Amino acid sequence: MDFLNFLDFKITDIIDIILVALLLYYIYKLVRGSVAINIFIGIVIIWGFWKLTELLDMKMISSMVGGFMQVGLIALIIVFQQEIRKFLLMVGSTNFANKRNFIRRFRFLKPDDITASTNIDPILKACEAMARTKTGAIIVIKRNNSLDFVKSSGDKMFAEVNQPLLGSIFFKNSPLHDGAAVIEDNYIVATRVILPVSNERSIPLRFGLRHRAAVGITERTDALALVVSEETGNISYIKNGEFVLFDDLVELGNMIKEDLV
Numbered sequence: 299m300d301f302l303n304f305l306d307f308k309i310t311d312i313i314d315i316i317l318v319a320l321l322l323y324y325i326y327k328l329v330r331g332s333v334a335i336n337i338f339i340g341i342v343i344i345w346g347f348w349k350l351t352e353l354l355d356m357k358m359i360s361s362m363v364g365g366f367m368q369v370g371l372i373a374l375i376i377v378f379q380q381e382i383r384k385f386l387l388m389v390g391s392t393n394f395a396n397k398r399n400f401i402r403r404f405r406f407l408k409p410d411d412i413t414a415s416t417n418i419d420p421i422l423k424a425c426e427a428m429a430r431t432k433t434g435a436i437i438v439i440k441r442n443n444s445l446d447f448v449k450s451s452g453d454k455m456f457a458e459v460n461q462p463l464l465g466s467i468f469f470k471n472s473p474l475h476d477g478a479a480v481i482e483d484n485y486i487v488a489t490r491v492i493l494p495v496s497n498e499r500s501i502p503l504r505f506g507l508r509h510r511a512a513v514g515i516t517e518r519t520d521a522l523a524l525v526v527s528e529e530t531g532n533i534s535y536i537k538n539g540e541f542v543l544f545d546d547l548v549e550l551g552n553m554i555k556e557d558l559v
């Protein structure tokens with residue numbers, strides 16, 4: 299019977315539905331809180347109007363809107379450039395081919411062999427000391443994605459990570475204290491780095507440029523960012539463009555170690 303055809307469900311149909319749901323969820327996650335959500339809603343309304351005019355056989359208006367929708371595809375790529383970039387980055391950084399994740403999946407083979415190449419303890423001790431003295435700081439830790447495009451805005455350095463050095467970089471009267479310090483493996487490789495600032499609207503207003511810069515770099519790359527607030531002395535951990543909550547520095551240290559492996 300024809301009307302029962304819809305019951306003829308294949309496993310691929312279920313996978314299809316799950317994939318569409320996942321895609322919609324990620325699109326929502328990407329555009330949530332940004333101006334892109336309004337553009338997205340606008341496009342959906344125009345698309346709905348176009349389909350309605352087609353249904354009602356209103357030839358002139360439907361061909362006009364249809365023409366606009368075709369050109370709109372190129373416009374979409376331009377308008378959603380940031381979001382598409384973010385999406386591709388998200389796919390590229392979390393997929394199975396990701397070097398670190400790949401290694402992690404096979405961790406059971408050699409459990410003790412895999413440790414983070416960045417020694418996180420001196421970094422956290424430095425953050426703790428800076429938090430006590432309310433010294434503002436922003437530290438970016440590289441993972442897979444290259445940070446060369448931001449490093450060039452600052453001063454090159456090549457010094458092994460250690461607590462006193464980090465403390466003196468961000469010391470208020472130090473010429474290096476402005477901007478971010480970038481860490482690759484166990485080395486501070488750049489200071490005074492200017493990071494791309496996020497224009498995410500959902501970031502609470504109490505956070506200024508320092509925190510927005512940390513969100514910005516973690517949106518564009520898979521780097522991790524630690525911020526010490528000059529105003530409150532609070533330490534923030536930012537990953538994938540979002541603030542990660544933690545109870546104490548021990549938990550924070552464990553999370554970062556896990557994220558770096």
Ligand SMILES: Nc1ncnc2c1ncn2[C@@H]1O[C@H](COP(=O)(O)OP(=O)(O)OP(=O)(O)O)[C@@H](O)[C@H]1O
Pocket residue numbers: 434435436475476477478491492493494495504505506507508509510511526527528529530
């Ligand atoms: N794009 C950027 N990249 C790196 N560092 C930045 C950037 N913009 C601002 N900063 C740093 O943040 C400092 C200003 O911080 P601001 O007070 O605006 O931020 P905040 O998030 O409110 O932090 P705090 O809680 O420490 O005040 C600047 O002096 C500079 O060192």
